[in-house]
Amino acid sequence: TASGVNALHTNTTGFDNTANGAAALQSNTAGSDNTATGFAALFSNTTGVLNTAIGSSALTSNTTGENNTAAGYNALLSNTTGNGNTATGWAALFSNTTGAWNTAIGVGALISNTTGGANTADGYQALSSNTTGNWNTANGVNALFYNTTGTSNTADGFNALINNTTGGSNIALGYLAGENLTTGNNNIDIGNLGVAGESNTIRVGTVGTQTATFIAGIRETPLAQGVAMAIGITA
Numbered sequence: 387t388a389s390g391v392n393a394l395h396t397n398t399t400g401f402d403n404t405a406n407g408a409a410a411l412q413s414n415t416a417g418s419d420n421t422a423t424g425f426a427a428l429f430s431n432t433t434g435v436l437n438t439a440i441g442s443s444a445l446t447s448n449t450t451g452e453n454n455t456a457a458g459y460n461a462l463l464s465n466t467t468g469n470g471n472t473a474t475g476w477a478a479l480f481s482n483t484t485g486a487w488n489t490a491i492g493v494g495a496l497i498s499n500t501t502g503g504a505n506t507a508d509g510y511q512a513l514s515s516n517t518t519g520n521w522n523t524a525n526g527v528n529a530l531f532y533n534t535t536g537t538s539n540t541a542d543g544f545n546a547l548i549n550n551t552t553g554g555s556n557i558a559l560g561y562l563a564g565e566n567l568t569t570g571n572n573n574i575d576i577g578n579l580g581v582a583g584e585s586n587t588i589r590v591g592t593v594g595t596q597t598a599t600f601i602a603g604i605r606e607t608p609l610a611q612g613v614a615m616a617i618g619i620t621a
Contacts, residue, residue, distance in 0.1 A: 430466075549582075
């Protein structure tokens, strides 16, 4: 099905394709089971299959990439051979070329990603600066915003881990959680801003805000192998 000037213009052996809009799927030759709706959607696709592009220029550079879904103006615009990506929102995964298995939901989500894979960004500008980092999960406005090559980070909350650039395996939960972390690794910050550059540290709560702690299973519970428990008053 082709509707629009030059829609599916070059198709030869591709089948089960739907193109709605001027130049939609214009270069397709043998790709099959693709759906393109919008000006120049899936414009460069030649043999890629099972792609869905909804929005002007969505997946316009895709050539042989498969199983991609792009919904929004310029979503997955630069993708060429990346597979299994999902982008919803203006310019989501805009710069992605060969990165695979990424999910970006929100305006500018994963906008700078090029070859990074298996990232999940849900929120306005989440993981916006990520280029080649892998296995990151960001939920919330500006979560992991400045992350470029850091891997295996999890940020959940507004501005969570916003300043992390190359640090990896960090976990931040809550509003502004881990905001101060920049390059450290293996940190867990829950309801805490964290400290720039530190690693291997767990911080729960904020001094002056939380004034009591109740954790089941500690009081009057014997410690294994005589290991002592230390409770300090410093941050």
